[in-house]
Amino acid sequence: MTDVFANVKGKESVLYLHPPKPPINLRMYAGAARASPYWQLPVGVLGMMNLLRHHGYRVTGLNVPLEIAIDGRFDLHTWLGGHEDVGLIAIDLHWYEHAFGALDVARACKQVASEAPVVLGGLTASCYWREILSEFAEADFVVRGDGELSLLQLANYLLRGEGGRLEDIPNICYRADGTVRSNSLDYCASSEDLDSLDFVDTSFLVHARQYHQIQFAGGTEFRVAGSDAPQGHWLCTGRGCRYDCSFCGGGRRSHHLLTGRKGVVPRSPGKIVRDLSRLEERGIKQASLSLDPSILGIGYWSELLSKTRDNGIRIGLNNECFQLPSDEFLQEYVRACDTSHSQLVFSPLSGSESVRRRNGKHFTNDQLLAALSLLRPARIPIAVFFSLNLPGESERAFRDTLVLANRICDMYPPELLRMSNMVHT
Ligand code: B12
Ligand code: SF4
Helix, strand or coil: CHHHHHHHCCCCEEEEEECCCCCCCCCCCCCCCCCCCCCCCCCCHHHHHHHHHHCCCEEEEEEHHHHHHHCCCCCHHHHHHCCCCEEEEEEECCCHHHHHHHHHHHHHHHHHCCCCCEEEECHHHHHCHHHHHHHCCCCCEEECCCCHHHHHHHHHHHHHCCCCCHHHCCCEEEEECCEEEECCCCCCCCHHHHHCCCCCCCCCECCHHHHHHHCCCCCCCCCCCCCCCCCEEEECCEECCCCCCCCCCCCHHHHHHHHCCCCCEECCHHHHHHHHHHHHHCCCCEEEECCCHHHHCHHHHHHHHHHHHHCCCCCEEEEECCCCCCHHHHHHHHHHCCHHHCEEEEEEECCCHHHHHHCCCCCCHHHHHHHHHHHHHHCCCEEEEEEECCCCCCHHHHHHHHHHHHHHHHHCCHHHEEEEEEECC
């Protein structure tokens, strides 16, 4: 099948495209945050693209919804037409929200750069690789699970003619002889693998500064182009989870099923601290942690937070607490971070403790309120997420949610509090 791509041999240029949620020609959100267009890239994409760059490939990354927000007249076909000699196009289909957008972007790629193979990857693509390859000719390859080794080997194979047989590249799926094939899911990143990747450098991205600005969590408005809004950065701090909340596609079992991951795979505290320092040097005001360190035990998080402090790093930290962290963790966290640029996110899901427990979060209302009382003097911004449509929810549970929400409003400074109750999909 790869003869089809013989023309890309010798080309060293790779495009990475982050798709919007809606079709590329729908402009309802241009310039505003009214309808969230899902600007975030999968946190692991930076490591993957920087690995390709490290191996000599020229990578250009485009965040399509961000481009549209910056300029409502942005035209993807025109942009693609400006890139010659493209050897490979990588598109994330990580979140189900992007399912339509990712294939729409792939279609545009085939219309303009018809020779370049299109590879999709991400959690959703890892689940639906067979459907994608059976029904959408615009996708040539899907990478299941973790992508870095597979994408590098695929690029080497297609563009440099290196690496033996296609069948031996782990985690890739493709069409051959009229059937959809999947190679074995043999690559799943270890802590050492993650520590060797570069999750900081964003210089391959078009409009990297604006991308950093929209990653700043806790801001109230979407600001782009020429603004001096503070910059944030989602940093990969590890992969997986040890919980299995009812609604989550990224819990322990999902990671095992989709990526072969057997447990939580943290990065080492020392490497994370080095990255925080690099981010601070680049003027980034806030780092968001993709894996909540509080679930990794006191030995892990105390090393991370004390090293951050001891190295004199002043950066805001944004952490989404997977459960309710201990008092000791919260105290160390506020000591280690620049609180004015920080945030802690709590997900009680429901005011009803039984609904909360049933869906995977194991703490009581009183424990949550006590934690918030502890944080209040530190004046750290918090966000509290409830959720509608959870299994076990009743009208009574919803009333419990209103009661808890009111109690939180009464006890936490309003200028430091964000709270929402979103319908679960
Ligand atoms: C931190 C986090 C966030 C952060 C941002 C993280 C980020 N920038 O990636 C925030 C809070 C912003 C966020 C937002 C959302 N999230 Co989230 N998030 C997480 C969380 C807790 C950890 C992230 C993580 O470790 N991912 C897993 C690793 C494996 O992914 P990765 O390293 O980025 O990508 C690797 C592979 O997937 C693959 N890959 C990814 N993209 C590509 C592309 C190509 C071409 C290739 C080859 C490979 C490839 O290779 C990468 C490196 O090996 C997970 C739950 C979990 N424990 O996993 C949920 C999770 C990923 N999020 C989820 C969802 C639904 C969302 C939202 C859509 C929620 C919403 N409705 O708004 C948004 C999307 C935002 C957007 N697009 O703008 C779901 C995804 C389920 C699904 N399959 O769709 C999860 C699993 C949680 C859940 N509720 O089920 N999220
Ligand atoms: S703690 Fe978070 S990432 Fe883990 S299973 Fe629950 S919702 Fe998913």
